[in-house]
Each structure stands twice: as C-alpha cells, then as structure tokens.
Amino acid sequence: MDIDRALAIEAAEREYLQSRVENLLGVDGNPFGARVFHNGSFPCFAVSASPSPMFNRVYGDYQHDAAAIVGLLSQSVTPLIAAPASLEQGVCLAGRQLERLKGWTHLQLACAVEHAVIDQHAFAIEEVSAETLPAFLDIHAAGFHTKAEQRLLNRASFSYPASNQRARIYVLKSAGEVVAGAVLYLASNGVAYLGTAATQKSARGLGYHGALINHRIEQAKLHGSRLIAATALANSQSRRNLQRAGLTVSHAQALYRLAED
Structure with a gap:
C-alpha cells in the first residue's frame, strides 16, 4: 500500500464529507444540529439529527495521539485503513476496544x-x-433507501452554495428526463474525488454510471486535478465500472466505533 497516496485519498474523502456537513451547518438556525470541530489539526464533524456514519466521524493522529481519537468516539465513528483483507473485526486503540461497523467496509480506488x-x-x-x-435528490434518496424523515436533511447536505467551486453535481438525461446523477469534489490537495452516484432503478444496466465516471474524469482533467479517487464496495458494479476507467485498488477503509462493554 502506497501510504502517501492512501492518505491523500482519505483527506479528499474527508473534505468532501465535511463539505456536506457544512451545508447543513449553513441552514438558518442549524435545525440538524450540525457541527465541525477539530482534533488537533484534523477536522471532525457530527450531525445530531442523523444517525448516519457518513456525517458523524472523528479523525486524528492515529500513531501519536490515539487517545484523543478514542476520547471523541462516544457518538461517532472513525475510519481505519489497511491493505484489503487486513482489517480486523476488532482492534485496540489507546487501550479501548473498537468494533468494525457492519456494511461500512469499502475499497478506495485511484489512478493518476x-x-x-x-x-x-x-x-x-x-x-x-x-x-x-x-x-x-429523489433518485439519490431512492437509490440509497433514505428514510422519509431523513430526506430533508439529505437534500440540504447537497445544496452547495454558489461560492463552493470545489463541488460539482452532474445529471444524465434520457428523453429529457433526469435518470442518473453523480458528484465530483475537487479537493484542495489536487485529488478529484468521485463522490456519490445514483441511477433511477428502471434505468440501471444501460451504462449511465460508467458515462458519469468518464464525464467526471474529463472535468477533473479540465480543472487540473492530479489524481482521481473513488470509493466502492468490493463486489459491486461500481467497482467494476471504476476499474474499467483505469482506477485500481489503493487500500481498504472500514469504520469503527467503541465496542460495548
């Protein structure tokens, strides 16, 4: 595993997720209870109105200050990375036992x-x-089985202000109707992160996801990005489409929480 590349990918993903939390934070009155805070130089974020590990994450210096990470994990999760198949179900961090969240182990893929x-x-x-x-937003909510009570929050997390030039959302139309869409995040470290993508159920299997990957890569080139990165489940069509576009597996990422005593 190329650790420098892996850390660059992780930083880009973190910046993308933080941007969605900041969108929630920007809603008048902060009705979702969003916050961004720091653990040393590492930004972390939490959203009290959402139970999703997507919006409640702690980061930090895992080698030199693991205790600070553990101290913030009461309501959050933290990502750990390793070579594929090397992530344990349980790990010990700063004397505390952590357990891996079911369904939250992904591959991180990238290419120059x-x-x-x-x-x-x-x-x-x-x-x-x-x-x-x-x-x-409707296609995304349906594709990710977003519960009705979370749909307003989910919509707000994608409402990027015009001042945010790093986030781009693209939609694909068929017969004038939006049938698929995807996010591109141009991270500050030069990594173009291919964020969430979704296709209308009735329109799957027609090559739309692959086309959106290609389009976002073209846009990343136009904006001077040096590295393309994305996240996918190991046995997913998304992984196969990304590999078809030249991305290869960099490492695996899993989310961990404090184990119950």
Whole structure:
C-alpha cells in the first residue's frame, strides 16, 4: 500500500464529507444540529439529527495521539485503513476496544489523471441546475433507501452554495428526463474525488454510471486535478465500472466505533 497516496485519498474523502456537513451547518438556525470541530489539526464533524456514519466521524493522529481519537468516539465513528483483507473485526486503540461497523467496509480506488481510461458515449450529461437538482435528490434518496424523515436533511447536505467551486453535481438525461446523477469534489490537495452516484432503478444496466465516471474524469482533467479517487464496495458494479476507467485498488477503509462493554 502506497501510504502517501492512501492518505491523500482519505483527506479528499474527508473534505468532501465535511463539505456536506457544512451545508447543513449553513441552514438558518442549524435545525440538524450540525457541527465541525477539530482534533488537533484534523477536522471532525457530527450531525445530531442523523444517525448516519457518513456525517458523524472523528479523525486524528492515529500513531501519536490515539487517545484523543478514542476520547471523541462516544457518538461517532472513525475510519481505519489497511491493505484489503487486513482489517480486523476488532482492534485496540489507546487501550479501548473498537468494533468494525457492519456494511461500512469499502475499497478506495485511484489512478493518476493521465492514466485514466475514458470511453466515449452519446449520453446527455450536464451540470445540475435549480430545475434538475430535485430530480437528482429523489433518485439519490431512492437509490440509497433514505428514510422519509431523513430526506430533508439529505437534500440540504447537497445544496452547495454558489461560492463552493470545489463541488460539482452532474445529471444524465434520457428523453429529457433526469435518470442518473453523480458528484465530483475537487479537493484542495489536487485529488478529484468521485463522490456519490445514483441511477433511477428502471434505468440501471444501460451504462449511465460508467458515462458519469468518464464525464467526471474529463472535468477533473479540465480543472487540473492530479489524481482521481473513488470509493466502492468490493463486489459491486461500481467497482467494476471504476476499474474499467483505469482506477485500481489503493487500500481498504472500514469504520469503527467503541465496542460495548
């Protein structure tokens, strides 16, 4: 595992997730109880209205100050990385036992921009607008089985202000209707992170996800990114589509929480 590349990928993902929490924090009155705080130089975030590990994460210096991470884990999780198949179900950190969350172990994939493989397609892809954002949000909520009570929060987390030039949402249309969409986050460290993507259930298997990968890679090139990165489940079609575009497995990431006594 190339540790420098792995850390760059993790930093880009962290920045992307933090940006979504900051969107929640920006809602008048902060109704979702969002907050961003720091553990030393590492940003962490939490959202009291959401139980999702996506929005409640602690980061820090795992080698030199693991106790500080453990001290913040009462309501949050922390990601640990390793070579694939090397992550344990339980680990000891600063004298406390942590357990791996079921369903939250993913592969991190990446490639240098110049090594990406872009296939041509004839699909209509455009940057999201005020008119098409609701369709993307509906497709995303359906694809990720977002509960009704969490849909307003989920929508707000994607409402990037115009001042945020790092986040891009693209939608793919068929017969004038939005059928798929995906996020590109241009992280400050030069990594283009291919964020969440979703396709309408009735439109799956038609190559839309792959086309959105290609489009985002093209956009990343235009914006001067040096590395393309993405997250996928090991046995998913998303992983296969990403590998088709030239990305290879960098490492595995799993989320851990404090084990119950």
